Amino acid sequence: MIDFELTDDHKTVADLARDVANKYLRPKIQELDRAYKADPEFIEHLKEADLLGVCIPEKYGGMGMDYISLGLVCEEMEYVDTSARVVFSVHVGLNSITMLTWGNEEQKQKYLVPQAKGEKIGTFGLTEPGAGSDAVGILTTARKDGDKYILNGEKMWISLSDVADHFLIFAWTDTAKQKQRDHSGLSCFIVERGFDGVTTGSIEGKLGVRAGKTGWIALQDVEVPAANLLGREGEGFKIAMVCLDGGRYTVAAGSTGLIRACMDASKEYALTRKTFTEEIANHQLVKEMFAEMVYGYEAGRLLWLKAGWLKNKGVRNTRETSLAKWFCTDQAEKAAYNAVQIHGAYGFSDEYPVERFFRNSKGAAIYEGTREIHKLMQADYLLGFRKDKKLRNMPPAVG
Ligand code: CAA
16 A cells, blocks of 8 residues: 655654754855855754754664655755755765665764764765766775775865765775776775865855855875775775665755745745736746646655655665656756746846756756766666666665
């Protein structure tokens, strides 16, 4: 029997997320965005509300809620601004869930527990200046030297690179396999900001998500203890893909928040703004844009909820998550485009939020798997070129 009802716990956590975002981010967001500034206090408020460990088990310092709860938090965050949702994508979706899945007990106690409590922030470093979609094209290396690895390389387009305390860094441990583009030469490491040779910086002049930090991480002869290898040597590519199953889910869920924000802002405007003697909401071509937003929101929400339901059951969901990410980000872009159109000239100005929504909607169709990567994945699943195998480690089932 399929149950479409959210539980009381789901409603409570969504209410909490909405309250935090409305109270602490909404009043400031327009100014922060105009000034390209992130508000470090906002992460503190997320920590106080215990949201930074929303779906991490209580025994590891989290709230112990399910993956649907994580999706609902992302939807509420992105309803206010994409920068708020991005915190959950990298800290929870890409990093903490991965640590929970692949970390040994010592790593979980040392890194996951403070992350779930919000005392430390985590992010994810796969992408490089010359490799985004082509994950095996990365150049970062990790050379084994006794009981440590020496990391060298550069990571780019990393959300919270200037803020995070812990990074999951992907690097080649087998350079012969690197030459053959054999992904089983890649490994994953937990790197601390404080390790010698780690430097980070911000990328300026971004089109969107201006109230969020995006940047680079440089690794120069960074000595990483062998104890910080996550999973086994050679499992890095699979770990990265499991990370992305978590991250893409948060992006999908967040995008439905952006669509809802576009619908609400546009509705308010269209019911008051008059042209040709009546409110523009009465014009059929305007109605068409609203209808498309409803279509994107309702269908997108079902897609990410299904992926979340599979995650709760501990079932492989790469295909469903990829579809949800593609559809929801696509529809968010369309909704934001239509929201600006509905607002007419006012939509072209930052006096109204839809201009920010429009700029913010673009990045999500690029990061964590471009629209084109997801199209290829979906076609390959259908054609039988791609199959999801059983994995050594999966994020644990909940509920
Ligand atoms: N979970 C676990 N294992 C997986 C997996 C998953 N989701 N997907 C693939 N694998 C496994 C496969 O089973 C396969 O295993 P075997 O070799 O044992 O058979 C192996 O990984 C290779 O899989 P594929 O053949 O599917 O790999 P591919 O070379 O065809 O790559 C790809 C597919 C879809 C293009 C992949 O490279 C991809 O998703 N690229 C996009 C990467 C991406 O999203 N980058 C953005 C990162 S965002 C960022 O870094 C910024 C930030 O701030 C967060």
